[in-house]
Amino acid sequence: MATAQTRNLSRLMMAPAVIVLLIWMIVPLVMTLWFSFQNYSLINPMMTGFAGWANYIYVIGDPSFTQSLVNTLILVGGVLLITVIGGIFLALLLDQPLWGQGILRIIVISPFFVMPPVAALIWKNGFMHPGYGMLGHLWKAFGLQPVDWFNQFPLFSVIVIVAWQWLPFATLIFLTALQSLSEEQREAAEMDGANAINRFYYIILPHMARSVTIVILIQTIFLLGIFAEIRVTTGGGPGYASTNIAFLVFRTGILSNDIGAGSAGGVVAVIIANIVAFFLMRAVGKNLDA
Amino acid sequence: MARSVSVQAKAGYTIAAWVIALVLFSPILWVLLTAFKTEAEAIASRPTFLPETFTLENFAAVQERSDYFKHAINSIVVSVGSTLLGLVLGIPAAWAMAFAPTKRTKDVLMWMLSTKMMPAVGVLIPIYLIFRDLRLLDTVHGLTIIMTLINLPIIIWMLYTYFKEIPVDILEAARMDGAELWNEIVHVLVPMAVPGIASTLLLNVILAWNEAFWTITLTSGRAGTLTAFISSFSSPQGLFLAKLSAASLLAIAPILLLGWFSQKQLVRGLTFGAVK
């Protein structure tokens, strides 16, 4: 509802942001696509020319690719599972009448503000180190053999670290959603004879559906690109046990200086992300009334 | 009306919540305490809780080894700079989408958000090469540009949700009062949206501060931010725990304080206004 003049102005106002993002999206993507069909290695400058599908065959055909893909899905799925379920429980708990709610909120949100490399370093050296990590001390206190987390359970360890970082986010969003549930609605359900479990299923859970979608959307955006946590802790290893797609492309392209193969991996990563995005956007688009 | 429960129940909830909260907080607490211990005490086989000998030498050692202040300044410049740049690009765009929406507005917003879903690794190599050729590698302004681009969709989304809550009547009143677009935005829209703009600013400063992929891949010594600074502590182990903690504490303290101070505003922004 506006005049043609406002509409023209609005196009002008949107232009810079749209153009910048369009360039940001298209130029590197086209270049990646181009490189992915080239023989291009920074180590061996003699190797040039059109490569056809060779880079793709090399990347996808390598067992490390399948493993990275599976790792990516386990990583994203595992973290989502822990943070959504844990977040709902923690939010329900924090929504109860308790002493020190304000301070509790601040304490619980804190891990979210810790930058990924620091989070990874703390867990690696302070907690999961078999020699002097706190978990090692805890195991010893119970007379158990300390676990060498990053060698024995590399992917699980990464999931724990990432889940630790994102649980506060999920909790706080769920808590905010819970607190917007009107007291009257709760009381009405109580008057109608619903017990705590019924209230959770019929009143609270449906009310939180929207915030759950939001949490899944936002976390997936960030979780697909998990990088620093892996680089700092396991370096993707042992072998490829904790390498996700993002780290695989980094390994191939930057560490091995194989631009062609790295680009092919990048294109595949984009395609995977688009498949995920497609389903996510369809699910969430309805929930986000723009 | 608060729900009334028995004191016992309240105490039970309180204890459960505090136990879980402290478990979640323990890594940060560990950093906080270890940073002031001596290296020997940090790796003692019988761990201490509070530092037995309180020392600041770790901080001095960290500053000497990696120049914390240089990295911190880089972090501040990049995170604040990219956020301000993002606001300059984002405010007009969000104004247009919130107050002169078309049938395509929602699609444009979704498209913008989808650029966030594009994995950074997919474009890392071309960006790396472009940066190399334009001599932007390891420069603060190069990193600022990247950070602006990756956070711009979030900035626009957040501003859009805040702007949408401003009644269009008031902007129309400004137009009737003879205000041209510039005056409408500067004298009416921006002052009214100050809380929303502030929380957008805060959240994006935090996101940019903690961004690790581009800072690690595109910088090394000169333009390294605190994420790069801390990554340089990742290789050596052993007699290094206290210094690592000191470095970690230095890297996270500013943003942790900022986050605590503004957590209420952040939640709304983070959900793109979809959860209030």
Add this chain to the structure above:
Amino acid sequence: MGSISLQHVKKSFGEVQIIPDISLDIKDGEFVVFVGPSGCGKSTLLRLIAGLEDTTGGTILLDGEDMTKAPPARRGLAMVFQSYALYPHMTVRDNIAFPLKMAKMSKEEIDRKVEYAARTLNLTSYLDRRPRALSGGQRQRVAIGRAIVREPKAFLFDEPLSNLDAALRVNMRLEITELHQQLKTTMIYVTHDQVEAMTMADRIVVLNAGNVEQFGSPLDLYKKPANRFVAGFIGSPKMNFVDGPEASKHNAHSIGVRPEHFVLSRDPAAGSWKGKVAVAEQLGSDTFLHVNVDGLGLMTVRTDGERTFNHGDDVYLTPDQSRIYRFDAAGLSL
């Protein structure tokens, strides 16, 4: 000066036609009310005049000058919004001064005008407050103050009183009417409330589905409604309509009788229409009876407040023969 002329103005939003074709001439200094049910296009018409919406066709002349394409800022009109649309971050003083600042007036001149407007509107002691610290009526006055300082060609009011409580609404109605008598500036006032329309207007435009049903003085509309729609819309309580054989007796497709044009009696010999009281609403000054008339349906009757009736009482109604409105099949007055 402030004459406003609409010539074949049309407006559609996409496929939806809001205003098919309207021509109107509003004279300088006139107080014109646009009235009609919600969705009739009255607010859209006002926004077209303001320049907040584009016309799809036709011409808008302000003082004879074609302003159809001019942006709102250039039209020299002032508008008071339903929500008041005060700038919440500015004090009352800055709110009122804003249009003058936009016009780049000198500081002294702005101060002088703001002081004057504040005195006129009894706002002097509130000048340094923020809008949120004001009552509804005070906010309304600030919105009016912001409009008058500009000395516009015309004032546009978009349902300005609908957010106020009943008592305040009556007060503000008087204040706006007084303001008009004082300033003698053209005013266009949009409302869905026919009482506001009747009491304030020099002339009323009755709108329905984007068409002007009638344009005339309040009493004209009351006495000589052009059609059944206007007859039903103007007057409170609403006119009673009767179709069928009873209307045929008057050579009409339907007839209308206003509630105040009945003679009411309990004596069977004195009435032509027999009915039973369904609900009696006693206001003190008047009593409104809702009477179920045999064969004709529910009728509203106004009678004096001293008489008491109960549910189920038999009553007899006699319409005042000289004040029966007659309509043809198309609803036009005969």
